[in-house]
Amino acid sequence: MGERALVVIPTYNERDNIARLIPAVLEKDPRLQILVVDDASPDGTGGLVDEIAASDPRVHALHRAGKMGLGTAYRAGFRWALEHEYDYVFEMDADFSHDPAHLPQFLEAIVDADIVLGSRYRRGKVTVVNWPMSRLLLSYAANLYARFVTGLPLDDSTGGFKCFRRSVLEAIDLEQVRSNGYAFQIEMSFRAWKKGFRIVEIPIVFTDRTEGESKMSKKIVREAVWMVWRLRWWALTGRI
Numbered sequence: 252m253g254e255r256a257l258v259v260i261p262t263y264n265e266r267d268n269i270a271r272l273i274p275a276v277l278e279k280d281p282r283l284q285i286l287v288v289d290d291a292s293p294d295g296t297g298g299l300v301d302e303i304a305a306s307d308p309r310v311h312a313l314h315r316a317g318k319m320g321l322g323t324a325y326r327a328g329f330r331w332a333l334e335h336e337y338d339y340v341f342e343m344d345a346d347f348s349h350d351p352a353h354l355p356q357f358l359e360a361i362v363d364a365d366i367v368l369g370s371r372y373r374r375g376k377v378t379v380v381n382w383p384m385s386r387l388l389l390s391y392a393a394n395l396y397a398r399f400v401t402g403l404p405l406d407d408s409t410g411g412f413k414c415f416r417r418s419v420l421e422a423i424d425l426e427q428v429r430s431n432g433y434a435f436q437i438e439m440s441f442r443a444w445k446k447g448f449r450i451v452e453i454p455i456v457f458t459d460r461t462e463g464e465s466k467m468s469k470k471i472v473r474e475a476v477w478m479v480w481r482l483r484w485w486a487l488t489g490r491i
């Protein structure tokens with residue numbers, strides 16, 4: 252049997268986006284399949300994905316009872332991917348900030364890596380489109396801060412467009428992963444880095460969402476501010 256890759260896409264009220272995104276992803280490579288993890292979106296995203304999944308065996312849906320955050324959605328998706336024997340597992344947003352055109356580049360890079368990260372700040376070059384300056388500065392500063400506190404040698408540790416080799420997800424105890432917002436991205440990469448996995452960053456062009464609403468909150472930022480110190484402490488005390 253050939254290689255298979257699962258693109259895990261968490262959704263909350265992304266009805267219009269997901270209907271366009273699914274075909275755009277699937278056409279990029281025959282190895283790609285999709286798992287949408289929907290948190291009972293009030294706009295009916297989950298039902299729409301069920302309809303698409305019913306007629307396309309490459310599309311799958313996982314339904315959760317209510318909005319429980321990005322980190323737990325990904326962990327549920329990762330477990331599903333491991334149970335169903337996928338070789339590679341992607342994280343991807345539903346809002347077209349992550350351009351499906353980059354998917355083949357990830358599949359190429361993962362051949363020589365354990366994790367491939369889509370980087371918005373590769374070697375100091377910013378490839379973000381349409382963000383207000385305030386948001387760009389916050390994100391860029393958050394990355395400098397995370398690198399300073401944790402030592403994780405990445406240009407973009409908070410980005411959410413990534414690809415994991417199956418063995419990475421098997422090696423990380425997903426029950427132990429604590430963060431749920433942007434910190435989730437840092438925590439996954441940090442745990443993998445500490446275990447000696449090879450992380451490669453490829454440049455991506457990140458475009459701000461044009462449809463649907465943002466779920467970014469102060470709570471998510473606050474979590475990340477504290478979480479990096481916790482990660483550093485856990486590594487120092489041998490828990491990671």
Ligand SMILES: Nc1nc2c(ncn2[C@@H]2O[C@H](COP(=O)(O)OP(=O)(O)OP(=O)(O)O)[C@@H](O)[C@H]2O)c(=O)[nH]1
Pocket residue numbers: 260261262263264265288289290318319320321324343344345346348459460464465466467
């Ligand atoms: N299942 C699930 N998905 C979520 C949750 N929160 C956010 N998402 C999805 O996660 C992805 C990223 O969320 P976004 O709202 O785009 O977050 P962001 O990219 O930081 O912010 P904006 O693009 O500015 O809105 C999107 O596909 C969301 O629909 C959640 O609690 N549960």
Ligand SMILES: [Mg+2]
Pocket residue numbers: 344346348460
């Ligand atoms: Mg977004």
